[in-house]
Amino acid sequence: MKKLLALLLSLCLVAALCAGCGSTPTPAEDDSTTTTPEEPVTVRLGGLKGPTSMGMVKLLSDNDAGKTTNHYEFSMAGSADELTPKMLQGELDILAVPVNLGSVLYNNSDGAVQLLAVNTLGVIYLVEKGGQTVTDWNSLKGQTIYATGKGSTPEYALNYLLAQNGLDPETDVTVEYKSEHSECLAALLSNEGSVAVLPQPFVTTAQMKQDSVHVALDLTAEWAKLQEGSEEPSAMLTGIVIARTDYVAEHPEEVSKFLDGYKASVEYVNANVDDAAKLIAAFDIVPEAVAQKALPYCQIVFIEGAEMKEQLSGYLKVLFDQNPQSVGGALPDDAFYFQR
Numbered sequence: 001m002k003k004l005l006a007l008l009l010s011l012c013l014v015a016a017l018c019a020g021c022g023s024t025p026t027p028a029e030d031d032s033t034t035t036t037p038e039e040p041v042t043v044r045l046g047g048l049k050g051p052t053s054m055g056m057v058k059l060l061s062d063n064d065a066g067k068t069t070n071h072y073e074f075s076m077a078g079s080a081d082e083l084t085p086k087m088l089q090g091e092l093d094i095l096a097v098p099v100n101l102g103s104v105l106y107n108n109s110d111g112a113v114q115l116l117a118v119n120t121l122g123v124i125y126l127v128e129k130g131g132q133t134v135t136d137w138n139s140l141k142g143q144t145i146y147a148t149g150k151g152s153t154p155e156y157a158l159n160y161l162l163a164q165n166g167l168d169p170e171t172d173v174t175v176e177y178k179s180e181h182s183e184c185l186a187a188l189l190s191n192e193g194s195v196a197v198l199p200q201p202f203v204t205t206a207q208m209k210q211d212s213v214h215v216a217l218d219l220t221a222e223w224a225k226l227q228e229g230s231e232e233p234s235a236m237l238t239g240i241v242i243a244r245t246d247y248v249a250e251h252p253e254e255v256s257k258f259l260d261g262y263k264a265s266v267e268y269v270n271a272n273v274d275d276a277a278k279l280i281a282a283f284d285i286v287p288e289a290v291a292q293k294a295l296p297y298c299q300i301v302f303i304e305g306a307e308m309k310e311q312l313s314g315y316l317k318v319l320f321d322q323n324p325q326s327v328g329g330a331l332p333d334d335a336f337y338f339q340r
Helices: 002-023 027-034 057-064 084-088 099-108 153-164 181-189 202-209 219-227 245-250 252-271 273-282 288-297 305-322
Strands: 041-048 070-077 094-098 113-121 124-129 144-148 174-178 195-199 213-218 237-244 300-303
Touching: 041 252, 057 070, 057 252, 057 273, 070 252, 084 094, 084 099, 094 099, 099 113, 099 237, 099 305, 113 245, 113 252, 113 305, 124 181, 124 202, 124 219, 144 153, 144 181, 153 174, 153 219, 153 305, 174 181, 181 195, 181 202, 195 202, 202 213, 202 288, 213 219, 237 245, 237 305, 245 252, 252 273, 252 300, 273 288, 300 305
Parallel strands: 041 070, 041 094, 144 174, 144 195
Antiparallel strands: 094 237, 113 237, 113 300, 124 195, 124 213
């Protein structure tokens, strides 16, 4: 009897142990059930009003909806002068800027910034009000051209194109420089038969005001013609995305996530003009009607890696040859060009 009782007690003990194994999680199971999702890392992002920020709008919209792997705090300004000091002071991590400014900042800050991507090709056009008198570069001889950017990239790019097409910028044409695009636009609209160099979306704004305004020459396409067969080809570029060098070194995964999201945003904007125009207006970049008409001509792109380096280094060389200070006194070395 005692042996039977002992056996029954042993069986009960085994059953209890087995029940315990089935109902009580192991330490590994406990860990898996208590793991919380990784919090998005905050990236402080900046951009300028105009084409250089238009490609970001889907990324920014997804961010507001909580759909991005990074969390973005976005700052926008009308001038790069408002945002570049914040980047150099460590208050911004990534910033969209005019194409030569990245090189200037790199050279003047001991390499404190790196180039992540090209985001805008040339958005500059030579437009004419009235008759079709400008049909090629030679037909500009003797003309007055309204333009902006005296002493900066637009002047050097225009001079290069004029000279490469057989015109002396000093004697064959008269370039009347205005301080702002709006002044240039006003001069064009008030003078029949006048010619001006304007970027998008100002070209679209001019055409919406007066239907006699038309594009005579696409300066990006004209630049590309000059590169055919060149040993060091370049592209006419407008905008780039830069980041603080120390931020890139400390947060490589977040930078890569940004680039992936930004690329997808650019692709969306180019493929969905109507919806993108609504987002562009919502972020107060330009009005929806202007964005809708201008987007196909804004040449918003995403170019990184070796192709980015090839296109930008050639363009910076053209600017350097005209005025070394336009790129910060020297052509940037390989460390400037980020590759993942």
